[in-house]
Amino acid sequence: MLFMRNKVPKEDDRAADVLKAMEQWQEARRYFENVSDTDLVDYAIYEAEAARRKYMLLLRRYAEERQNRE
Numbered sequence: 001m002l003f004m005r006n007k008v009p010k011e012d013d014r015a016a017d018v019l020k021a022m023e024q025w026q027e028a029r030r031y032f033e034n035v036s037d038t039d040l041v042d043y044a045i046y047e048a049e050a051a052r053r054k055y056m057l058l059l060r061r062y063a064e065e066r067q068n069r070e
Contacts, residue, residue, distance in 0.1 A: 004065050011065075011066070013060075014058075014062050014065065015062065017062075018055070018058045018059050018062050019021070021051070021054050021055040021058050021059075022055050022059075024051045024055070025048070025051035025054070025055045027051075028044070028047045028048040028050075028051040028052075029048050029051075031044050031046045031047065031048075031056055032044035032045060032047075
C-alpha cells in the first residue's frame with residue numbers, strides 16, 4: 001500500500017512487533033521440542049534460530065529507539 005510507505009511506526013506498534021516475535025520464537029522452540037521426524041529436526045532448528053534472531057533484532061532496535069527518545 002502506497003499510503004503506508006511514509007508511516008512512522010508508533011511505540012505501541014513496535015512493542016507489539018517485539019511481543020509477536022517473542023511468541024513466534026516460543027512457538028518455534030515448542031515445535032522443536034516436539035518434533036520426532038528426523039527430517040524435520042533441521043527445519044525446526046532453522047525456524048527456532050531465525051525466530052530468535054528476529055526477536056533479538058526487534059528488541060534491540062526497540063530499546064535503542066526508547067533510549068534515544070529519553
